Amino acid sequence: xxxxxEFVEADNAEAIIxxxxxxxxxIESLLKQSKPVEALKTALEGSPPKTRDExxxxxxxxxxxxxxxxxxxxxxxxxxxxxxxxxxLMKYLYRGLATGDRPTCDQCLRIHEKLTERAGLxxxxxxxxxxxxxx
Amino acid sequence: xxxxxxxxxxxxxxxxxWNSDRTMIAFCPNNNEVxxxxxxxxxxxxxxxxxxxxxxxxxxxxxxxxxxxxxxxHDRNSYVWNQEESEWVPTLVILRLNRAALCVQWxxxxxxxxxxxxxxxxCICYYEQDNNWWVSxxxxxxxDSSVTSVAWHxxxxxxxxxSIDGKCRVFSTLIKGVDSRDSGTSVSSDPKFGEExxxxxxxxxxxxxxxxxxxxxxxxYVGHNSMIYFVGDVGPSPLTQNVAFRDLPLRDVxxxxxxxxxGVGFSCKPMVFSADETxxxxxxxxxxxxxxxxxxxxxxxxxxxxxxxxxxSKKSGRGGVHDKCINCxxxxxDDEESTIVKRFSTSGLDGKVVVWDLENQKDISLNx
Numbered sequence: 001x002x003x004x005x006e007f008v009e010a011d012n013a014e015a016i017i018x019x020x021x022x023x024x025x026x027i028e029s030l031l032k033q034s035k036p037v038e039a040l041k042t043a044l045e046g047s048p049p050k051t052r053d054e055x056x057x058x059x060x061x062x063x064x065x066x067x068x069x070x071x072x073x074x075x076x077x078x079x080x081x082x083x084x085x086x087x088x089l090m091k092y093l094y095r096g097l098a099t100g101d102r103p104t105c106d107q108c109l110r111i112h113e114k115l116t117e118r119a120g121l122x123x124x125x126x127x128x129x130x131x132x133x134x135x
Numbered sequence: 136x137x138x139x140x141x142x143x144x145x146x147x148x149x150x151x152x153w154n155s156d157r158t159m160i161a162f163c164p165n166n167n168e169v170x171x172x173x174x175x176x177x178x179x180x181x182x183x184x185x186x187x188x189x190x191x192x193x194x195x196x197x198x199x200x201x202x203x204x205x206x207x208x209h210d211r212n213s214y215v216w217n218q219e220e221s222e223w224v225p226t227l228v229i230l231r232l233n234r235a236a237l238c239v240q241w242x243x244x245x246x247x248x249x250x251x252x253x254x255x256x257x258c259i260c261y262y263e264q265d266n267n268w269w270v271s272x273x274x275x276x277x278x279d280s281s282v283t284s285v286a287w288h289x290x291x292x293x294x295x296x297x298s299i300d301g302k303c304r305v306f307s308t309l310i311k312g313v314d315s316r317d318s319g320t321s322v323s324s325d326p327k328f329g330e331e332x333x334x335x336x337x338x339x340x341x342x343x344x345x346x347x348x349x350x351x352x353x354x355x356y357v358g359h360n361s362m363i364y365f366v367g368d369v370g371p372s373p374l375t376q377n378v379a380f381r382d383l384p385l386r387d388v389x390x391x392x393x394x395x396x397x398g399v400g401f402s403c404k405p406m407v408f409s410a411d412e413t414x415x416x417x418x419x420x421x422x423x424x425x426x427x428x429x430x431x432x433x434x435x436x437x438x439x440x441x442x443x444x445x446x447x448s449k450k451s452g453r454g455g456v457h458d459k460c461i462n463c464x465x466x467x468x469d470d471e472e473s474t475i476v477k478r479f480s481t482s483g484l485d486g487k488v489v490v491w492d493l494e495n496q497k498d499i500s501l502n503x
Contacts, residue, residue, distance in 0.1 A: 120361075121383050122360075122361030122380050122382050125359070125384055126361055129340040129360035130360060132339040
């Protein structure tokens, strides 16, 4: 049953940003160990969509972006990514497509095609229709 | 084959309703009229046109016991039609709305009907014998946006509503003089008219299509984000379940039994959801004419049709019956007392009304 990740209840934006920085270090080390899928999972976990603070969202986006760009084998990634991450990944893909930056968009489109095949149009709907929990 | 009959009535149908023995159907062909067709000598022919509304008729309901039709329209009015000899005579119901009426439903006893409107209100209308007219009592101030769908609980008092603000609410519509009380029930604990029993905030986007299960124990409604929400034990601490599915959103649902539900919507094919013994709901399969070899489970294998998704711009009848969004689903019960529905009808923006029968679908067990 996809959807409904755990929402991180944090006291303030600073705590969230510290957590994101911590996550960022972990992701760098995972990427050095050539584990891009693990890195992506770590980046997507604990995404703070319930905060209204744009800095937290931007900070998390930078981390997720780093992990997304490091993926080389998209099909392989999906074989080990759990379905619970599909909805949140789709939201970040749309954020990536919104940047307009050529390499980011290329990568995001590549992943979007495969993700839609796996998760269906419902996943796109959930990413677009949810205006409350944005990334 | 699940499909019993398909009939193309028009180019586009907004909503439809059947009479009690299903020999007549009333529908709105996307304009300000209501057409009534009768079935005789193996074909449908138009017998009446009800012309009273000025704008699109958004909701029709035909009371099976009383043989009255109630229609509501974007022109902010509602009419109750009674059949006198061969004519349908309208009675205006003053709803006092300043926005369109969106949906209507007769209560189970057919002494009241509920109208959801774009004015963020729900009007409960009942017949006042003394003055010989329909009176409306309005539930205001509870909804934050348009009320898209209403559904009566079998007890004739509780009403569930869904709204564009993403919430599903259950209200009491107890009206003195209309809802008579048995000698056994207590008087002081009865909730007042308009009292909100519960508010469910499960969805973050528009919600539609709320329905109660036959016993009234479970509530289901859909969100525009391709999710369907099930609520058991409706009360202070409900058991909620969110089911996400892979296809386009639903617009309306129907409980066939306590454990089987059909959802219809933008995917143009009815979706079957079932609950297992522990009460966990999940998507079973689509109802279309092709035989399905395996059940869809979470994380399905790639069906060939979806692989063509990026090259395909329109889903046009890949074996499906409806070509466009299905926006209305109604039960067709042979026996009014039965709690299990085996047949139902769907109508959609393609102008077709399709009757489905699940008698021979072996994997859908309706006896719960």
